[in-house]
Amino acid sequence: MAKKLNIEIDYFDGYQLLGIVSQLKDYTLAFHINSAVNIDLKKYKDFNFADKEGNLSSFSWYYYCFNLLMAKIYLISNKSSSGRLIPSKKEIDYFLLFKEFPDDSFTAEIAQKIRKIPNVMAVFNLDLNALKDADIIIENNELHEIEEVLKPAKLKQRKFIK
Template identity: 30%
Template sequence: MFCTFVAVSAIILNRFTLKYELDLDFVLVAITSSLKDYTLAFKINRQISHDFARMEDLSVPNASSGHSFFSRYFYQLPESETDLFLLANKGTEGYLIPEMKNVDYFILVRNFIDQEDLDHMLGGINRIPEVVVAAEVDPGKLKSKENLIF
């Protein structure tokens, strides 16, 4: 009886809890606009002198059909390692961030961007007549933030 108790006690004492945290080391900008993705990319390029180029669609696994695909554009700021991704929120099988269905696009900024550059980008995008609003969003508060890790 004593040996059984010791074994059970050892099992209880050796429990480990793994905590999983996503690395959200990026800035996220939400954009509401009725423009098509290629037209928005073109207008952003002209307005703030960026050069977003189309790349392979972002594939996100989903429960219903396997994968959803979202249009994606890429631009790297000159003389820095700051990457910008223009992502469509509406894809082939739903939303990239379902809790933000009123948002049409996101700009995900990886690596460092200073506040002055971010303000310049937001101001330029908000000056595009077809853009209703462009604003920074805290990715940590999103339920589906894992969809933004690629």
């Protein structure tokens, strides 16, 4: 008799997500996070996203990579002039996405530091598996990173080698 093998895939393995509630402008929040956590989030071209109706919205996008760990942090705005990136999370103004961090303690430590920033009302740890539109953030963020960070870095490398 043949045995049935079930495979469960966690599409969000290696990712953690914080939701931040704050009325601060994106650049001010990024500055305070950089100071509090001792990192260097840098602003890149806005993250563009088309909703189900085809309306294009732009969301601010910041990026930082820990070179030794290859762990990455992304600060992504949840609101634009034309809507929300994740409509089911209207109360959240920004997402702080962590990729390839070795454990959850680092994320918890960063959340504690962000809570101390003036004008940050709340910081939530969000479960990506429970978040309805988590794939929107992950997939589009990956594509945006390739376009804005990885391709330009590869081009610089080629110019340097020649």
